[in-house]
Amino acid sequence: MSSFKGWFLAIAFTAILAHSSSATSVYFDFGYDNSTSAGSNYNDVIIDGAGGVRPQPIVLANTIDSTGASTGIGLSVSGFFPGGNPNGAGTGGTSLSGAAAATFVASSAVDNVFTHVAAFGNQATNPKGFVVLSGLNDSKAYDFTIFASRVGVGDNRETKYTVTGSNSAITYLNAANNTSNLTAVTGIYPTAGSITINVEKGPNNSNGTGFAYLGAMRMDYAAVPEPTTLGLMGLSSLGLIFRRRFV
Ligand SMILES: [Ca+2]
Numbered sequence: 001m002s003s004f005k006g007w008f009l010a011i012a013f014t015a016i017l018a019h020s021s022s023a024t025s026v027y028f029d030f031g032y033d034n035s036t037s038a039g040s041n042y043n044d045v046i047i048d049g050a051g052g053v054r055p056q057p058i059v060l061a062n063t064i065d066s067t068g069a070s071t072g073i074g075l076s077v078s079g080f081f082p083g084g085n086p087n088g089a090g091t092g093g094t095s096l097s098g099a100a101a102a103t104f105v106a107s108s109a110v111d112n113v114f115t116h117v118a119a120f121g122n123q124a125t126n127p128k129g130f131v132v133l134s135g136l137n138d139s140k141a142y143d144f145t146i147f148a149s150r151v152g153v154g155d156n157r158e159t160k161y162t163v164t165g166s167n168s169a170i171t172y173l174n175a176a177n178n179t180s181n182l183t184a185v186t187g188i189y190p191t192a193g194s195i196t197i198n199v200e201k202g203p204n205n206s207n208g209t210g211f212a213y214l215g216a217m218r219m220d221y222a223a224v225p226e227p228t229t230l231g232l233m234g235l236s237s238l239g240l241i242f243r244r245r246f247v
Pocket residue numbers: 029030031032035036037107108109110111
């Protein structure tokens with residue numbers, strides 16, 4: 001690569017990073033009502049606890065972002081077992097660590113909502129859970145970072161997350177004894193203002209009941225720069241290159 005191209009790419013990348021710094025983040029804590037995260041500007045999706053089992057879908061009409069500001073983005077959660085799992089990272093002598101600790105608060109990582117393929121409790125099956133986001137902007141790309149954890153187990157509890165808008169992506173995370181790993185998909189565009197996340201057992205999951213988990217999620221998005229702004233950024237970058245090389 002010529003140095004000219006190298007400089008151009010470096011400056012363009014810097015411009016993208018600068019732009020990304022203005023991204024909005026929306027956090028979700030899926031699980032119990034005894035470890036809520038609203039105090040950290042999360043959106044709690046509580047499926048059971050002291051208040052009893054909540055009927056699904058669980059609907060949040062207007063979520064908040066990480067500053068506590070209303071987003072106008074709605075959430076509907078359905079299809080999961082009607083009860084949470086409180087046995088995530090932070091229980092059983094474990095603690096949240098690494099990338100997961102850097103991204104999510106402990107109260108969001110310790111509990112989950114979950115699906116199961118075989119019969120469990122009083123449920124024959126709940127093989128697929130759905131998280132539906134609404135009120136999104138079809139011209140914006142949305143990124144998703146996901147955590148799930150079930151400690152104290154000896155099998156594989158890989159979970160498959162399929163994120164679908166006008167495009168789609170699939171990612172996987174083994175929740176078994178996970179205290180640090182995240183998974184993510186990026187660049188999903190809504191269709192008719194909506195993106196759906198399906199949660200189900202992954203192909204490497206060896207659990208006899210086929211448990212799959214969703215513990216915490218962050219959604220990131222940024223304003224789309226106007227074409228004129230992009231053009232100015234490009235011209236500015238070129239100007240910088242010429243000053244660097246020829247002055
Ligand atoms: Ca929680």
